[in-house]
Amino acid sequence: MTSKKNLSERDICTQYIVPALKKAGWDIERQVREEVSFTDGRIYVRGTSSARGSRKRADFILYYKPNIPIAVIEAKDNSHNVGDGMQQALGYAATLDIPVAFSSNGDGFVEHDRTGSSGSVERTLHLDDFPSPEELWQRYKTYKGIDTPHQEQIASFDYFYDGSGRAPRYYQQIAINRSVEAIAKGQDRILLVMATGTGKTYTAFQIIHRLWKSGTKKRILFLADRNALIDQTKRGDFKHFKDRMTVIRKKKIDKAFEIYLALYQGLTNYDEDSDAYREFSPDFFDLIVVDECHRGSASADSAWREILDYFKSATHIGLTATPKETKTVSNIEYFGEPLYTYSLRQGIADGFLAPYKVLRVGLNIDLEGWRPEEGQLDADGNPVDDRLYNTKDFDRNLVIDERTRTIARKVTEFLKKTDPFDKTIVFCVDIEHATRMRQALANANPEEVLKNHKYVMKITGDDDDGKRELDNFINPEERYPVIAVTSKLMTTGVDAQTCKLIVLDSNINSPTEFKQIIGRGTRINEEFGKRYFTIMDFRNVTDLFADPDFDGDPVMVKQLLADDELTEADIHPEDEPVVDEETGDEIPFGDDKPEVTYDRPEIIDGGGIVAEPLPKIYVAGVDVSILNERVQYLGANGKLTTGSLKEFTRTGLLNEFRTLDDFLSRWNSAEKKKAVIDQLAEHDIILENLLDETKKELDLFDLICHIAWDRPALTRRERAEQVTKRDYFTRYGDNARQVLQALLEKYAKDGIENIEEMKVLTIDPFKAIGTPAEIVHLFGGKEAYQAAVRELETEIYRMA
Structure with a gap:
């Protein structure tokens, strides 16, 4: 019988952890997910191409219900101590907003309780003592401050699922759960800050659906300030509301629906006697979701804010990628501190x-x-x-x-x-x-x-x-x-x-x-x-x-200042496009006079313009040329590289390899050179970017040695010619020699990583020699072929 010490990590999961979960009462099919990848893996830009890094993956995530993760388990093989996976588990738990983390090597569990309700932060458990679903659910409720059966009923209500396979990503799940839980506890102003492209509308749909289906909110208004946003929402994520949903158009008020989509401009005429929103009673809506809330409704004295004030008894949720925080305008002042923030930097890091x-x-x-x-x-x-x-x-x-x-x-x-x-x-x-x-x-x-x-x-x-x-x-x-x-x-x-x-x-x-x-x-x-x-x-x-605040947490900066302390930029911020009252579309400067611009456009309640037009001056015959160009790449720290790309790469290489011998040892011992290149990429050292800049067909090996240690660099073609001159191929038969010579030519054209994969045998000129199976047979089998490729690589770098 195989010793426990010799079992793989996956064997430990199957033979020890899963049985322990079953014994504790966990439904393995419904409540337990194994090897859960919750990010897509950061994309690294490589010159004009790109590659993905590795995904973050938890060994186990335990759910009370499909939409509520309540524990994470990190497994290790039995050569590790029982708690060796704890730091990794805690990192995942913090990211996923999960209160309890476990580590296991198959001998037992170490539990870390972030709720403090179990009496100790960390404790060691026998395999037979793993907590039941109900016990961990109680701790989750403590962690979230869910105190009453009514709050629990709302907070645990199911997500919408249409069988398509689409489910909320981890950060959407956090935003949805936190919003529903906050509303269950009586919070009536909520701000969600989520970077553009991260699915704010889908997140809003899931929040609305859970609250609507549970009967918590019966009539909902979704507000936007562009026709394109309303149409996109109706056709897209909200389509599942079907005939329960309508779009409010001016003079077309039908109170028989439950989900309403509307433009601000479609609800107000800037005239108290004819404003369309007044056709509804102030308590008609239970929930209002404000899309792009940094725009018109952010200002306390705007006509659009009057709509929210009119329906003040409803719960208001603001969605934005860019909360508005100036000396005179504040989303935070109205909605409160963000309940959840998912930044551009985090979205890129997650892939x-x-x-x-x-x-x-x-x-x-x-x-x-x-x-x-x-x-x-x-x-x-x-x-x-x-x-x-x-x-x-x-x-x-x-x-x-x-x-x-x-x-x-x-x-x-x-x-x-x-x-x-x-x-x-x-x-x-x-x-x-x-x-x-x-x-x-x-x-x-x-x-x-x-x-x-x-x-x-x-x-x-x-x-x-x-x-x-x-x-x-x-x-x-x-x-x-x-x-x-x-x-x-x-x-x-x-x-x-x-x-x-x-x-x-x-x-x-x-x-x-x-x-x-x-x-x-x-x-x-x-x-x-x-x-x-x-x-x-x-x-x-x-x-x-x-700007250090570009992708940081939003901070309220509004101050109650005297008028003489406010600058012109404070009073008339220029970052809001002027939009048409009817359509929400941009109003062109000068209306029907495109040749006229405005020195300082002013926005009055999202509508009219007050400014004196200044004619543009047109000149011709000016010598215009490009003086310089500079390419900057986004680093793993979320910042653009500064200085030259060469210096940035050199610094990164010297941080990765202490000496030239250190690099040579790792390069020569790597079964595949691509593994070294990929590892450098994950540390933000993208060599292809520098190759693009040097415009030379250098081997990546030579590029590293030249950049980091000033060694003379050979091109791939020069290295290939050296191999040919040494009569290396004479030890092989004619057909095998033809394959190796073709591989050497492929290397000279495209680089070392392009000859290491078997799929190279499926393209020209190898197709003319035979099928991959036939080519491998020329060398005596797959292992012999791969050994021949490694030997070819040794010859390529022999002079190194």
């Missing part, structure tokens, strides 16, 4: 959101400023004011045609190098700027535009044709439009799953608006090859990434 790289492009006139020559005239023949103009002026007060064309050419050049059909959003200063940029991009891509004029589309609030193409742009199945040029309309609420390039040519000073824009690229769609995206920045907007 649920796409990472980004930044290409910063410096134009000469942007970096140095532009001053008109003496007596220079504008396009209308008027003299241009003699002063130094910079990016704050360009396209807002002063238009330089050559600047627009240079940016269009750079965007086109990038797409041609990657994929001309990568979905792209270009953010401009205003609608007039977007109009010119669309034309410049069309002229820069004549072949594509002649094939289909929708290759480039302006999608702004004033353009009905463009707005009609918005659904096609965000639909992965539709090829056109490819490039969407906008100003404010697409900053929020646009589910662009396959957007791979975001171009910033607008002066964005608001972290809120910037974060919303970045959110257009953070969705992942692996079916269509979308794993990461690029931000092309012409205006140093990505400096906002360096």
